[in-house]
Amino acid sequence: MKIGVLAVQGAFIEHEHMIEEIGHTAIEIRQRDDLEGLDGLILPGGESTVQGQLLNKLDMMKDIKNMISNGLPTLATCAGLILLSEHIADDDTVHIGTLPVTIKRNAYGRQLSSFVTNADIKHIGNYPMTFIRAPYIENVSDGVEVLASVDNHIVAAKYNNQIGLSFHPELTGDTRIHEYFLSTIK
Ligand code: GLN
Secondary structure, eight states, X not given: OEEEXXXXXXXXXXXXXXXXXXXXXXXXXXXXXXXXXXXXXXXXXXXXXXXXXXXHHTTOHHHHHHHHHTTOOEEEETHHHHHHEEEETTBOOOSSOOEEEEEXXXXXXXXXXXXEEEEEETTTEEEEEEEESOOEEEEEOTTOEEEXXXXXXXXXXXXXXXXXXXXXXXXXXXXXXXXXXXXXXX
16 A cells, blocks of 8 residues: 655654555655555654644645545644644644544643653554653544543544544554554555
């Protein structure tokens, strides 16, 4: 399968390695033309404000939004999850906005800004989760499946073709999340 990895900013190379490790093709998405013929899309972590600005500047925001709305399987991690969320707490900004959740940015504050913990994820099992200045999901609309929570905060959710994670599965060497994502692609 051909999986596009948004490669304008942030931790995209690690996702490419994961996709290749499990035997599929990773395509770096840097401009509109790269969006042709994808079986799935990964929105990596990084800095959501910068990524959002670049998507507008490169004239990709609308195309990506349409492709996801039309069913393109999408895995979003950390900043990618912020881009995908319909609402950002205490902020009027909407980037792609196709995932009906409210996300809280930098939700763990300064002291706990980075940490690793293990928790269960539905469909996958116990998984090592790396959080880096991570958001969490404050609220989900009907139809959103909660996949994982840590300390009563939602850190993974699925809505139809979209999976959003607060943490970084590409940094653990554990390919199960990428494999699960690929298994959802018909
Ligand atoms: N704090 C970043 C943001 O708000 C997200 C951090 C990350 O992707 N690891 O965009």
